[in-house]
Amino acid sequence: MKRQIQIPTHYANGEPTRWPELILTGLLRNGLDGEIPKSIEDHPIMHTILLWNTFGFPLPDKIHHIVPTDFECNPGDDIEFLAVTPDGEKFKFAPYVKCTGVYPISIDRKEDRNGWFMGISLLNLKTKTLRNEQFKEFLLNEGFDSYDEFCEVYPTPKYKGLIHWTDKRY
Incomplete structure (x- = not known):
């Protein structure tokens, strides 16, 4: 079955997310199966990837995406x-x-000795909260440049889903 994931090109404040570029970079770097759609061969997305890579600033890979809790997709389904x-x-x-x-x-609001912070808890068989290096890795793999950027997109606690198209797990 085919499932569509809508990836915003810009944040609410108008700044570009670069998420399509980061997803495509990850697919290209990790052995893309299939062809790049003809519709974007001359699109700014491809120009951005080529420009960043040409000047020695390779884009990181976005290897998963936060989706609504009711998003239905099963392992083996095609993602568009x-x-x-x-x-x-x-x-x-x-x-x-x-x-x-x-x-x-769960995107949580937590407190530690330094005050309140936003974090991620994985709610699989048992809850696991991502901390420190794992949380930084999660943010990078989700396409965020910084913790502040993450907090702008997700300022309040909420439940979501995390869709994977690689074998990476936390």
Whole structure:
């Protein structure tokens, strides 16, 4: 079965997410199966990837995506990535990939000796809270440049899903 994931090209404040570029970079770096859609061969997404790589600033890989809790996708289902621009334009920017799993997560507000902070808890068989280096790795793999950027997108606690198309798990 085919499932579409809509990937925003911009944050609410108008800044670019670069998420389509990061997803496509990860697919290209990790042995892309299938062809890049003809619709983006001359699209700014490809120009951004080529420009960053040409000047020695390779983009990191975005290897999973936070989705609504009711997003239905099973391992083995095809994922179709659709970039969504601020004006509502949608276009496919990558070949189909296979879903390797969707796992429940909680975006939490936690407190430690330094005060309040936002964090991620994995809600699989038993709850696991990502801390320090694991949380930093999660943020990078989710396409965020910083903790502050994550907090702007997810300022309040909520339950979500985390869809994977690689074997990476935390």
